[in-house]
Amino acid sequence: MATINVGLLGLGTVGSGVAKILIEEAELIGQKLGYNLRLAKVCVRNASSARNYSPPSDLITTNPDEIVGNPNIPIVVELLGGLEPARSLVLKALASGQHVVTANKALLAIHGREIFQKATEVSREIKFEAAVAGAIPVIRVLKEGLTANRIQSVFGILNGTTNHILTRMTQNGLTFQDALSEAQKSGYAEADPTNDVEGFDAAHKLALLTALAYGTLPQIADFHVEGVTNLEPDDIAAAQEFGYVIKLLASSSFSPTDNRLEIRLHPAMLPKNSLMAGVNGVMNAVMIRGHACGDIFLSGAGAGMMPTASAVMGDIIEASRDLLPGAAPQVPSLGWKTLQSWSIKPQAEARLSYFLRLTVVDKPGVLSAISGVLGRHNISIAQVIQKGFDPNRNGVTLIILTHEAIEKDLLAALAETDKLDALTGPTRLIRVENQI
Amino acid sequence: MATINVGLLGLGTVGSGVAKILIEEAELIGQKLGYNLRLAKVCVRNASSARNYSPPSDLITTNPDEIVGNPNIPIVVELLGGLEPARSLVLKALASGQHVVTANKALLAIHGREIFQKATEVSREIKFEAAVAGAIPVIRVLKEGLTANRIQSVFGILNGTTNHILTRMTQNGLTFQDALSEAQKSGYAEADPTNDVEGFDAAHKLALLTALAYGTLPQIADFHVEGVTNLEPDDIAAAQEFGYVIKLLASSSFSPTDNRLEIRLHPAMLPKNSLMAGVNGVMNAVMIRGHACGDIFLSGAGAGMMPTASAVMGDIIEASRDLLPGAAPQVPSLGWKTLQSWSIKPQAEARLSYFLRLTVVDKPGVLSAISGVLGRHNISIAQVIQKGFDPNRNGVTLIILTHEAIEKDLLAALAETDKLDALTGPTRLIRVENQI
Known part of the structure; x- marks a missing residue:
């Protein structure tokens, strides 16, 4: 299999995650792609710092020129953060003919015009999925999946720190x-939280989403940016009385009547039954409203070592994929160059909780008989509700929620309870999915 | 600009949407891509049928051979539905060197092995974003965005008809x-609803998601498929008592302990506070759990003319993008070949509802004075709550929710109320976003 080299600038939280995936998931990635990705070099400021993940020491350098401009490394991943030297290194990598991947929202929001222009000039790519909404592939969705849509609005909860703060204020009255x-x-907020709580971080991300949706990269000075520092518990409580939840909401809309954009980043009250209002803690979310697709809602982890690394990867x-000689199609139809042949677990071996609804005669000892059968088959009962006599069913409804059990044990138990004279109707079984 | 021809097989609901977008959004698509997509030919069974959208009649043919195998049409879109002649036409198009786009989940779930194999043999693409979860770009997300993840589970609400039925049963006791x-x-269910209500449609989609997640395309006979026909209002009500909502849930998980897949499609109870439980009506949703990305949740329209057409597009x-001579990078960094220059609407012109919290002295006439100022500035009040005296604020809290108003009018009104002697503290303003 062919091998493509990847160079990493920075080995902080996200860089460590990327290095870990490139090394530990090399086989999986090879199976999907049909070629190998190889971590060729990692540039750090201080070779002896403690890391979340340590790649082999022979990959480590403190000289960025071993990566940037190196003709054997066609892909450079900038995870330094900050404006310089990130900007200079990204521009130099592009000029050297390298593709660049970055998670640096401030860099792109502030120096994006220069950087995107350079990428276009030299026909190289600058990719930034991880710069907005962490693990959520919203850049890809906006840029490729929804291309044929006139985007009407993009809404988002784009900063995990403030969403965590607002969630604690809402749920616990802090x-x-x-x-x-x-x-x-x-660890959810930095010692100097200004960039998060005053809305600048989310505003940078909103600028990038606006660029993808409308082809215009705005300066954050050009739109309303307001953080969460003034919010009081009374505001949160009053919002709830009106049926709303307060979130730090990013929004960018296009008005076809006057061909202008409306871009805003401020605390907003959202209807409490909306999906967006249910996005809590450090989670992020984006809702894209297109003329054809309607509302597409995406949510997931907005930050963190592995979620952000997933987006970078x-x-x-x-x-x-662009770097393979004459490679078309770029992506295998099912996404796997090497198809797999996993066997499928029989449903009888599934381990789930179960909801049972039985109709029984209204006599003493019935519950004991049924629970006895369940117990003998290793089915443990979590909750029971017994309802009054139901003339339509000519019996009493008994509702049982089990703890997790193996499905074949449950079916064996039900085969036995079905034979009890106390049952006057069929037993209903519904599986409970507690993983969601 | 270069032009790439597209041929359409079928002009039903989805086909009409695709034709409409190709024709009406040609300029927008050209701005984003840097080349044109042209609807070259549409094959229909009956040239005189009524349509949701009618392309120019010179594009219409009843002979599929004008599209399939036509060297001037490199992209064939199969929207006929059913197994034949769809299967034969898709295979013939691939063999002729054409890329194929389809929304036909049954075709791919049943004849996928043959079709994907053929596509690989001839290095052509078979794309099927619209086959699963309508407008939601879940295929792209699984196939490309989350490639570096070991996918642990995929959960989904994949059938809008049954979700609509369950929503009505849950919310209205039907x-x-x-x-x-x-x-x-x-119009949300067909005359013969078997395919939807018995779970087959969702099972076909689950098979495709499984293939993308794990590289194995299962037969639906190999996993548990159970529809919603046996669910009774008592089940729904009892689920609610336990804090659950019943959904027809598709799930596919990989067990690393025994290297097997667990695939299931059946009614399941979901915790009522989960995002998935909040997916109602004909909406679809998918949640992907990866070892790096964590939980990524996506929801949107699962069917319909324009949402499905959005995915096909x-x-x-x-x-x-593959068809351009020597084209790399394939996708412009910001997704737009021609950047736009929209102006941004000043925040003062925003039109929103506003939440106001004022602290006032506890005297007659204060509410009247404040509402008078608001009224003179065209601010109409939707709701008012007046709280008792608050010693911490040394005043009475007055909470006002306005109808939609222009922000500069509101700010002018507040500048005036701020001068009233009756105000004993600063006025808080939070914007209300009712579009979410």
């Missing part, structure tokens, strides 16, 4: 200051 | 039969 202190202690893989 | 009859009357566009 003040902003208490929620912030708590988030700082648990998607970009690395996409960039790598 | 029986299955009544909800089905109603769905048939409103995404595939047509992706296939077309």
Whole structure:
């Protein structure tokens, strides 16, 4: 199999995740792609720092020129953060003919015009899935999946720190200051939280989503940016009385009547039954409203080592497909170059909780008989509700929620309870999915 | 600009949507792609049938050979439905060197092995975003965005008809039969609803998601498929008592302990606070759990003319990118070959509802004074709550929810109320987003 080299600038939280995936999932990635991705070099500031994941030491360098401009490394992944030297290194990599993958939203929102222009000039790619909404593949969805849509609006919860703070204020009545202190202690907020709580981080992401939706990359000074620092518990409580939940909402809409964009980032009240209002903690979400697709809602982890690395990897893989000699189609139809042949577990071996509804005669000892049968088959009961006599069913309804059990044990138990004289109707079984 | 021809087999609901987008959005698509997509020919069974959208009559043919095997049409879109002649035409198109886009889940679930094999043999693409979950770009997300993940589970609500029925049963207490009859009357269910209500349609989609997640395309006979026909209102009500909602849930998981897949399609109870439980009506949703990305949740319209056409168009566009001579990068960094320059609407012109929290002295006439100021500035009040005296604020809290108003009018009104002696503290303003 062919091998494509990848160079990493930065080995912080996200960089460690990317290195870990490139090394530990090399076989899986090879099965899907039909060629190998190889971590060729990692540039760090200090070779002896502690890491979340440590790649082999012979891959480590402190000299970015071993990656940027290296003709054997066609893909450069910029995970340094900050504006410089990230900007200079990205521009140099593009000029050297390397594809660039980055998670650096500030860099792109602030220097994006220059960087995207350079990429176009030299026919190279600059990919940034991880710069917006972490693991959620929203860049890919906007850029490729929904291309044929006139995008009417994009809404988003784009900052996990503030969403965590607002969730704690909403669910537990904390003040902003208490929620912030708590988030700082648990690692969800930085020591200087300004960039998050004043809305700048989310505003940078909103600028990028606007560029994808409408082909215009706005400056954040050109639209309303308002953080969450002024919100008080009374606001949150009053919002709830009106049926709303307060979120730090990013929104970007196109008005066809005057051909203008409306871009806003501020705390907003959302109807409490909306999917967006249910996005809590550090989760992010984006809703895209298109003239054809309608509303597409996406949510997932907005930050973190592995979720962000997942997004970076998607970009690395996409960039790598372009590099194969004469390769078309780029993506196998099912996404796997090497199809797999897994066997399927029989349903009888499934392990689930079960909801049972039995109709029984209204006599003493019936519940004991039924629970006895269940017990002998290793079915443990979590909850029972017994209803009054139901003339339509000519019996009493008994509802049982079991703990997790093996399905064949349950079926064996039901085969036995079905034979009890106490049952006056068929038993209903519905499986419970607690993993969602 | 270069032009790439597209041929359409079928002009039913989805085909009409695709034709409409190709014709009406030609300019937008050209701006994004940097080349044109042209609807070259449409094959129909009966040239005089009524349509949701009618392309120019010179594009219409009843002879599929004008499209399949035509060297001037590199992309064939199969929207006939059913197994034959769809299967033969798809195989013939691939063998002729054409890329194929289809929305036909039954065709791929049943004849997928043969069709995907043929596509690989001839290095052509068979794309099927519209075959699963309508407008939601879940195929693209699984196949490309999350490639580097070991997928642990895929969960989905994949059939809009049954989800609509279950929603009506849950929210309005209807029986299955009544909800089905109603769905048939409103066009959400077919005259013969077997394929939907017995779970076959969702099972076909689950087979395809399994193939993308795990590289194995299962037969639906190999896993548990159970529809919704036996569900009774008592089940739904009892589920609610336990804190659950019943959905027809598709699930496919990989067990690393025994290297087997667990695939199931059956009614399942979901925790009522989960995002999946909030997916109602004809909406679909998919949740993908990966070892790196965590849980990614996607929802949107699962069917319908324009939503499904949106997904088909995404595939047509992706296939077309491969066809440009020597084109790399395939996708512009921001998704737009021609960047746009829209102006941004000033925040002062935004039109929203507003939540206001004022602290006022506890005297007669204060509400009247404030509402008078608002009224003079065209701010109409939707709701008011007045709380008792708050010693911490040394005043009475007055909460006002306005109808939609122009922000500059509101700010002018607040500048005026701020000067009232009756106000004893600053006024809080939070915007309300009712579009979500």
